[in-house]
Amino acid sequence: VAVAAVVVLAGAAPARRGSRRLVVAVGAVALLLAIGLGGAWLLRAGPVYGFAWTILVLFAVPLPLVPLLYWLTFESGVRGPGSGVREESGSNNVELQQAKSGPDPGPRSPVPGSFRPDPGPRIPDPGREGGP
Amino acid sequence: LTVLAAVALLAAALAWWSTSRARNATEFFAAGRRAGSWLVGLAGTAAAVSAFTFVGGPGLFAVVGVGSLWIVLSAPVTGALQCWAVGEPIVRLAREHGALTPQELLGARFGRGARTAAALVTVVGCVVLGAVQAKAAAVLGETLLGVSGLTAAVAALAATTAYTAAGGMRAGLLADAVQGAVMAGAALLLAGAALAAAGGPRAAIATLEAARPELLGSFGTVPAPRALAWFVLFCVGTCAQPHYLQKFFFLRSERELRALPAVLTGALAAMLAVWLGVGLAGTALFAQGRIALGRADELTPAVMRLLGPWAMLIAGVAVLAALMSTVASFLNLAAAAVTRDLPAALGRRAGSLGAARVATVGVAVAAVALGVASERTVALLGVAGWGFFTAALLPAFALGLAWPGATGRGVTAAIAAGGLLDLALEALPLELPPALEPGLAGAALGTVVLVLVSVAFPDPGPRTPVPGGGR
Secondary structure, X not given: OHHHHHHHHHOHHHHHHOOHHHHHHHHHHHHHHHHHHHHHHHOOOOHHHHHHHHHHHHHHOHHHHHHHHHHHHOOOOOOOOOOOEOOOOOXXXXXXXXXXXXXXXXXXXXXXXXXXXXXXXXXXXXXHHOOO | OHHHHHHHHHHHHHHHHHHOOOOOHHHHHHHHHOEOHHHHHHHHHHHHOOHHHHOHHHHHHHHHHHHHHHHOOOHHHHHHHHHHHHHHHHHHHHHHHOOOOHHHHHHHHHOHHHHHHHHHHHHHHHHHHHHHHHHHHHHHHHHHHOOOHHHHHHHHHXXXXXXXXXXXXXXXXXXXXXXXXXXXXXXXXXXXXXXHHOOOHHHHHHHHHHHOHHHHOOOOOOOHHHHHHHXXXXXXXXXXXXXXXXXXXXXXXXXXXXXXXXHHHHHHHHHHHHHHHHHHHHHHHHHOOOOOOOOHHHHHHHHHHHHOHHHHXXXXXXXXXXXXXXXXXXXXXXXXXXXXXXXXXXXXXXXXHHHHHHHHHHHHHHHHXXXXXXXXXXXXXXXXXXXHHHHHHHHHHHHHOOOOXXXXXXXXXXXXXXXXXXXXXXXXXXXXXXXXXXXXXXXXXXXHHHHHHHHHOOOOOOOEOOOOOOO
C-alpha cells in the first residue's frame, strides 16, 4: 500500500509529461522502496540488522538518488491538464485581473496551458534543451 | 532572556527593513516571486520542521526505538515527490492565473466553492497549529532557556508576528531561510555531540542491543502496519500541507524546480540528524544511567544538560527558530484566507494590505489565546494537524490539479468529506486498527468523493481559454 500510494502520486507527473525517462525514474524509486520495505519486514525481529537496513536502504541510499533522478528527468514548460481559468463572479483576484489586462509582474511559463484536449505543438525551451 | 532579547531585536530590524518593501499583495503573500531554489528550499524546510523534531522526535525514539524513524524515513522521497506531484502544476498554474496562495489557486482552477472550503480549512488548521507552536514555545522557555513559559510564548509569537505583519512573506522568506540554516547547523552539531557523549554510534547501539534490543528492530516496538501508515502519511502528506505548497508560489521561474528537491532533501536530512543522533544517544545514556527521565519529552533537555550550557543555548535557539519559521507561514496563510478568500466567497473585493497586516496580528492573538486557554482542544487538534491538512487537501491538489475531469463540485465535496472524516476519527473515542491513520482515511474518502462527484456532476459549459494561449 505504501509503495502504491507513493507511485500513484509520483505517477501524476508521468501522466502529465508522458516522458519515458520519468516513468523509468518513478519505477526505480518504487523498486527501491519495495526492496527497502520488504527487507525491513523480513528483518523486523533482528535488532541491529533491522536498524542498519532501515537507515541504509530506506534513508541513506535514496537520500542522494531521488533528488538526482528528479534533476535528470526535469523538463520545464511542459503542458499539463487542468489549467483552464474559471471566471468567478465578483472575483477579487487583483493579480488575475492584471494578468488579463496588463503586463505580467513576473515571468510566465513558456507554454501557457488551456483546458482543450489537444496539447498542440510544444514551444522549445532553450533552458531545457541547453541544460546539463 | 538574552536569547529572547536578541531575537526580538532581530525581528524588529527585519520588520523595519521589510515594511517599505512589501508594498503590494504579490510581495506580501508570495515574496515578490523572485526567489531561487536555495532560498525557497531552506525556507521551505525550516517552515516544515517544527519544534517536535528537536524535542518530541528524540523522546519518541526512547519509547518506540526505530519505529519512530518511520515518521522521517520519507525524507529522501518527499522533496522530489512534492515537485513531481504538486510543485510543477502549482508553479505553472500560479503564473497563468496570477494566484498568490494555494487556496487562491484552487479558486482559479475550480471556482469559488473550492476556494472557500480550502480557506476555511486553512484558517482552522493554521490557528490551531499556531496555538500548538505557542505551547511548544512555553515548554522551550521552561526546559531549555530558563524563563517562564508564558514569557517565552509571548516573546516568540510577538517577534514572529512583528516581521510577518510588517513584511509578509517578503520578510518571512528571508527569516525562514536564515532560521533553516541555523537549524541545520545546530542539529548536526547537537547530534554529533550527543553521540560522542554516548561513546560514539557503535557504543550507543551496543548499549541498546544489550539493554533494550526490542528498540532496534526495523519497526522498534511499533506495530508494523502503524509504522507503514506513518511512512505513507508523512510521505504523501507533504503534498497537502499549505505551508509547504506556499513555497512554490515564491519561485521566480519553473526552472528553479530542478534543484529544489536536492536543497529540500539535504536541508531536511541535516535537521533530522537531531532526531536520530540525540534519540539514539539519549536512549543509550538513559540505559547507562547517566541521565534520568520522568517523561519521554525530557530526553532532549536532559541530554543538553549533560552536554553543558553551550548545548542548552544552541538547542534553545534551534527550537526557537523551528517554531518561529513554522508560525510565520501559518500567520501569512491564515491572513490571506481571511482578507482575500473569504471575502471572495461573499462576492466582495480583497482587503487591503493594511487589512492583511491587522489579520496577521489577529490570527497570532487567536493562536496564543487558544494555546493558553484550551489545552485539551489544542492537544486534540494538534495531533490531527498534519493529518487534517492531508485528509482535506491532498485529493484537491494531487488529483485535482492532475486530472482534467476534476470539477469544482467534486473538489469542494472532497475537501469537506476528507476533513470531516479526519476530525471525526480523531475526536471519537474509538479504538482504531494500527494501520488506520485518520488522515489517510480522510484522504482516501476525499479521493473517492472527488472522482464520484466529478463524474456524476460535470461542470457545465466550456471554460474560458487562458489569455495568451497562442492558438
